Amino acid sequence: MNHNLLDVHNVTMHFGGNSRNRGGVVALENFTLSIPSDEAKIITIAGESGSGKTTLARLILGIIQPTGGEILYRGKILPQMSHEERQEYRREVQAIFQDPFAVYNPFYPIDRLLAVPLRSFGLAHNRAEARRLIEAALEQVGLRPNEVLGRYPHQLSGGQRQRIVVARSLLLKPRLIIADEPVSMIDASLRANILENLKQLRDKFGISLLYITHDLATAHQISDELYVLYQGRVAEHGDSTAVIKTPKHPYTQLLVSSIPRPDPDHPWVGRVEIPLNETTVIKDRTGCLFKERCAHALPACHLQPPQFVVATGQSVACHLNAESEAPTGRSKR
Amino acid sequence: MTPRPVLQVENMRVCYRKQGRALAAVDGVSFELYEGERLGIIGESGSGKSTLAWALMRLHKPPTTTEAEGVVLNGVNLLALNDEQMRQTRWSQISLIPQGAMNSLNPVMKIRHQMADAIKSHESGWSSNRITDHIGSLLGRVGLPASVADMYPHELSGGMKQRVCIALGIVLEPKVIIADEPTSALDVVVQRVVIQTMNEVQQQLKSAMIIIGHDMGLMAQCVDRLAVMYAGRIVEIAPVRSFFRDPQHPYSRLLISSLPSPEEKRELKGIPGMQPSLLDLPSGCAFHPRCPLAYEHCTRTTPDLHKVDEQRAAACHLAKEYTA
């Protein structure tokens, strides 16, 4: 297979504005990412509200179409796929959403979430087989089938509901799962189980995962590669452990230092403030978008920084790293 | 000089009715809150922590019942007050910033009017200038510019709305402020700013604060003492440092070990099993089905919250007893 599993190629998402693309909001700008087909990876897209991470999830899932650039699944552009290719894509790319309650139709028991995809994709030949597959998947995520099957969503906890969603992903044996804030609505003490389940998806089943979150602590636990997004642009990218241990971008440093450590002797250092105009997405996109908040802003920051390569596989869009090589082919604006 | 307790809760029980039975969402909770102290109450969803917060404000309506041997705020037993006296005590002596407060701001009123409403319902006779000045200073206390007063909630970000809710909670400078899940649904940097704001406010007003949540990391950053709730009871209460260094209750230990750390990658251990439903509580200690150290005594007798040393208490048969 010489195609990558997923290619996101210079994708831009522009909401609103008129036909000449003036005005409106740029949710994502020139974003590029690829996931190989021969190796399962967990890639984290980290960022706060307004970073564009949820927009990216919706783009990859085909819920919206990019206004610039293209998204290829197995080498085929989404809108140009044939019916069979579309079916295959629908089965191989699955999602885990943030709200573990809203993904269930309250009218039906939770079984429906597991049974419907088996039927639609023809993965079970009869009811008995379907039942067996469902029970095996539930046990994989540490749930007892007789405790959850037949129950309605409101009768189960948030952790259980989310684990059932993970079980559903296992059933379908997808190639790629897009998990958008899968644990942020679950109690902190229950997150560990679900995160372990997600890791298992990569390790035991060879499924790649795009893990979207604002919580770098959980990202660190499970992912291989990390993209830090700020207002639609990539601030930093690289191996997750390297980026979190030695963040080079002031925004990444802010995110990492704001993680609350469960250790009273390691408090947050210094006072942080968020400027008032953060409430609206930055309209003027010239130069580095973080310059208003950055303690180390340089005159050079009035020009948009390119991605400087600082180590193998780690790149930073920050002029403070200008001594490092800039990869060729990127134009300064 | 030992600080005096500003709030003393003695054996509180909150019962609601379900399927014809009386269930205790809060079952025999006792604790003291000292002047100027920040007490954290941590527990999973359904452990009774929000119920406790509402009970302290006497917000539960029949058929839910709130009983206690005493809920004494600065010498006044809150349970002995009549409705009108309690109404005046709320907000001026003790206030609550409820869960999801930022989504409950009135969308068609400017912030200024919502804050003025809170002031006017407790203080009659303030001139409008005095109210405007007070609103400006309150917003300043929470780190927001005075211009926010003329905005509508939808024009503000999540963190700003939450800070407005904190400002609403301190409008009358109460002695006790209760914040229920003040940072849920907020991004990590905004969370930090909100906790920072709450710490600053608390230090300026010298009020005592009760912070309710489920995130150990946040608790470590912003409380002096921490209480853990499970199935309606407090199972451990200790100063925050000794809590993290040497947790006494198995549940506390499991809670701490289930947290992912940005320092090292390790296998994440969750807590097996699920919180018990109040309709079907286990015999003896409610935690024993999930406890790695449970033994036969745990299934028969419910452990009391007993002192482990001068400052700590735990409700576990295996925790050492304090001998003075």
Next chain:
Amino acid sequence: MLKHRIRSILKYAIHNPKLVTGVCLLLGLVLIGAVGPWFVDSEKARPISVPTNKQPSAQYPLGTDSGGRDVLSVMVVATPQTLRMGIMAGLVGVLIGTSLGLISAYYGGLADTLISGVTDTMLTIPPLAVLLVVAASFRALNIEMMALIIASLSWMNSTRALRAQVLSLKELPYIHMSRLSGLSDIRIIAEEILPNILPLAAAHFVGAVSGAILAGIGLEVLGLGPQDTPTLGMTIYWAMLYSALIRGMWWWWMPPILVLIVLFIGLFLISTALDEFANPRLRKAQ
């Protein structure tokens, strides 16, 4: 699973006094029509079958009218006719409304523009005026035709209400999830959306039945209803025509009015109870 759901609905229903009262009232009326003919000779509801203008007596419990009909027989025959007309009109109206609302909200685009355009235009047409004109032009109007005409002028309200509800439902995560699970649009509409709009559709149905009966009565009282089938409205028409009020023939004009009062109270109680059921916040705390 379906059994459990039906059982929980019935359990709720039994404890709701409004629903129980309303349903009992309506059942009572239905019984009159179903069981009545066993005890009463329905032939006597035809004109010139009994002596005219007789006061109520043992032989004629509700007396007779100026056309020579036994009023009790008329009630037994007319009540189900009126109910039938209302239910047919309500059913057709809500079926059209639900289908159009679903299609227009779910598919959006051109379908939505067209359907909403037609709906909004027809809403501006005064239904009573059209009814009068149509009824007056068709001499031989029967129950079915009346039902259809009334339905064709009342489906718009249901369309708008159901369209609004489907619009809010279709963005919910569980709909996205179903699409990701490979469900076709038709199946999503039928299996995911439809069950959640049934309470609203049911509430509209009850309202539509009331409205249809009222419109029907309006037409009949003006003499534009079916001439040969006895209905409650036509009875009132004949009573007015023959000055029953002035002549003190209370046994002629009172029964249909009483039946109508019972009918509308019953429908109102059911519709309120359905409203409570559809909106959990109105359900009383137990």
